Amino acid sequence: MDIFPISLKLKQQLCLIVGGGSIAFRKASLLAKAGAILHVIAPEIDENLKMLVQASHGELVYKPFDEAYLNKPYKLVIAATDQPDVNHHVFVVCEQKNLLVNSVDDIPNCRFMVPALIDRSPLVISIASNGTSPVLSRQLRTQLETLIPHGMGKLAQFSGEWRKAVKEKISNPDERRIFWEDLYASPFKEQVFNDNLIVAKQMMEDALAKWTTPKGEVYLVGAGPGDPELLTLKALRLMQQSDVVIYDRLVSPPILDLCRRDADKIYVGKSRSNHAVPQEGINQLLIQYALEGKRVCRLKGGDPFIFGRGGEEIQELVTANIPFQVVPGITAASGCSAYAGIPLTHRDYAQSVRFLTGHLKEGSPELPWPELIYENQTLVLYMGLVGLETICNRLIEHGQRPDMPVALISKGTTPEQKVIVGNLENIAKKVVQHEVQAPTLTIIGEVVKLREQLQWQ
Incomplete structure (x- = not known):
């Protein structure tokens, strides 16, 4: 995690915006919603921005940026000019004064980033990409907007009004968390969403009255x-x-x-x-x-x-x-084989599949060898890497052909997935050659041939 997300209280706090155009207005709008007092400094200031500053009982300064203006007790500063050198200068001066500063769309000159926001006040959800992809953050916000009911804000407000009473009744913080989780999983939440607050209040009172220490x-x-x-x-x-x-x-x-x-x-x-x-x-x-x-x-x-x-x-x-x-x-057999492009069954190659453990007991695998020697069957070995050579030899000794295809899938379904293909006769040597490491799944059968055509990872 390259950034530490926080929620900053700015109600009645001084915030400075350097710049007077449309970008400055967008940032000022967010600060104004948080209750900040806005100061703007710029040679020219957009009319909409001007009205926003006046509504916050802030201050307008019609002149180029001057670092002397930072002597006021600002909580944060946003550089939103169209001049990179000015934004950089604002950043340097703010850093010297230990002021939180953001230069719009200029990652190197930012001490904080403004995230994409979902506002269900008092519930606020932020989505940040460390400045690398603001468009992606906004797209995610759009998707989440459709999933999070607008009533969540009312639910947060209602819960806040009961927080003290719940804390007095349930002193253990872990038990309190369980109380809230159980309550939110009940019809109580829908009552708040639908503004049935009298019913919701009764449900809250009943839940508190019936509360007992939960069982593990x-x-x-x-x-x-x-x-x-x-x-x-x-x-x-x-x-x-x-x-x-x-x-x-x-x-x-x-x-x-x-x-x-x-x-x-x-x-x-x-x-x-x-x-x-x-x-x-x-x-x-x-x-x-x-x-x-x-x-x-x-x-x-x-x-x-x-x-x-x-x-x-x-x-x-x-x-x-x-x-x-x-x-x-x-299970690993299903997930790893799918990510390796190897179907465990196929009408032309395998009509059955068997899951086996490759763990050796006292150095010798205890497997029903005669039952495993069947052409149209897939064998899947869990935890068989260490005893692989022994297992392959036993299968050959009991009648399986040496050129039966074998696949090893190491760390399957993860970004480190590695797939090694061979046959019963040579697969053990390939473990050493390719430095295959556990966890590894072994697939034995004709279906392994399909990997060349079906692999997608």
Whole structure:
């Protein structure tokens, strides 16, 4: 994050605009809406801008910029002239005086940027691109305008009027947050939107009267194979409302960033032969935090019920009488194969697909080898990179042809995705040649041939 977004209170505060044209007027309009007192300095000042300044009880100075004018207690300064050298001079002087300064459409001469705004006062949403693409910010604002009801401003105002009462009733800040989240998920919100404030007031009073300390809950959430856009809507919602997030190494950083910012995030590892926290410890963490009344998100790469030990964790929760929800995720086999352009089934090549774990137990894979030797079948191996050579040799020994196509998909669906194609006989050597690293998915079958035609990533 290259910029730190803040909301600045400017009501009855002095703000200076250098420049008197249409650009200066646009910026002045935003400052005026925030209640600022406007001062404008320029040799010529647009008539609309002049009226705006007068309405704010501000000051008009008809002369070129003079740094002596900065001796007044300005909260911020905007340089909006059509002369780059003047704007630069304003920036330099403001920097010397530690004044917040913005030069319109001139990133190097800005200490702050003016974002695109969605105004649902008192709710205000800003969208900023660090000055790199203001048009894109405005387009996003337009899209969000259609998604955010105008009644959100009324809801924010109504909530603010009850904030003190809720705080007095519910002293714990985490519990207060849960109270508001539950309230906003109820019909209460629509009553405020429709100006049924008497009904909304009664609903608020009832909710406060019935409030009890919430019980903890565990969300077993599949995070998918890596691309954050593959998350389900329910997964994102529960990630956003969780107090604690317990995650492993297969959860990509962009997905983790989508969790609630102030949630406690606990890394439990789960890489081969190196578990930061053993499975028994993870089970205990889920129970411990839930018993404390927390909403716990157990965030797993892929799908929690496909080689994710989700079933084991749920068994422990059932035994401990902990309520839980399970949110399926796009498993690595589906996501990685799709991003690699390899369909797992195809009428001409494969009429079935089998998911297998490539983990070796005591150095030897325990797989039903005879059942795997079938021409029109796709095999998908999870966690099979270390034992790949052994697995390929076993398949050949049990009758599979050595030239059966094989694809390795490393870090699938992410920007670092790498796909290596070979066959049973040579794929293990290619792991070394191409320095393939985990997490890696292995696909074995004739469908691998389709990658050359269908790859799109």
